[in-house]
Amino acid sequence: MATARGDGTRESERARGDKSRTLTGWVTVAAAHAGAGASTVALAIADAAADTGRGVHLIEAAPPYCSGMVAAASAELGCNADDSWxxxxxxxxxxxxxxxxxxIERWPAPPRSCHGATVVDLGLLDGRWNELPDDLRCTVVVCRPTVPxxxxxxxxxxxxxxxxxxxxxIGSSRWPxxxxxxxxxxxxxxxxxGRVVAVPLDRHLGLTGLTADPLPKAVRAAGGVLVELTATGTTQPTAAMPSRGAHR
Structure with a gap:
């Protein structure tokens, strides 16, 4: 295993990430449909949370072939002991x-440098519910304001x-x-x-995808609003809604 530079997590701990450990307090982000922009939103939340000065752990759960984070890091630190992360x-x-x-057999062990939020980019969950723990609670759903x-x-x-x-x-706050x-x-x-947040659509970001460069200020600001909303613990408003059906 390549030792992670700047990360004091012991190698034995790095190998012991646990899929079953409690996920209470994790901020999770899921796409409602393909191309929604979940990775951008997850990164915006993580960057905004890091503004507090505490390290943030961002986990991308999507498979490598549809990764949105492949170029988001400024430094690569290597793989864990079993080469899964x-x-x-x-x-x-x-x-x-x-x-x-x-x-996913287990979540990656948190780095010692991260004492702040844990943000999980779930991506598009369709057909992948069985990969996730039963108690994983999604807190942010990402969509485009179109009819579909x-x-x-x-x-x-x-x-x-x-x-x-x-x-x-993703897009204007004024919906058609x-x-x-x-x-x-x-x-x-x-x-x-007031729990729907408009995340500006940035043309340059749409062209380049996520890179190690800072996110546009307006996108990062929207991430800050989402950090505040997900910290409140308010449950989904109910208004004559049908009961939940099986999701697996």
């Missing part, structure tokens, strides 16, 4: 991303009922009439409660 450093954010396509986008968002919110939630909508007219009860309730 690859670690990188981005300022005060330590990024762990999957090194293989194998199912809000339909898929409403579906995912139904699977995540009774969980603390905010929605990050066709979109607002098609809002389902869950997304409408979150919007009415």
């Amino acid at each position: 690859r670690r990188g450093q981005r300022g005060d954010v330590v990024i762990d991303r999957r090194a293989t396509d194998a199912d 986008g809000i339909r898929l968002t409403e579906h995912l919110l139904g699977l995540l009922a009774e969980q603390p939630l905010a929605v990050a909508a 009439g066709e979109v607002t007219a098609g809002l389902g009860p869950r997304l409408r309730a979150l919007r009415d409660a």
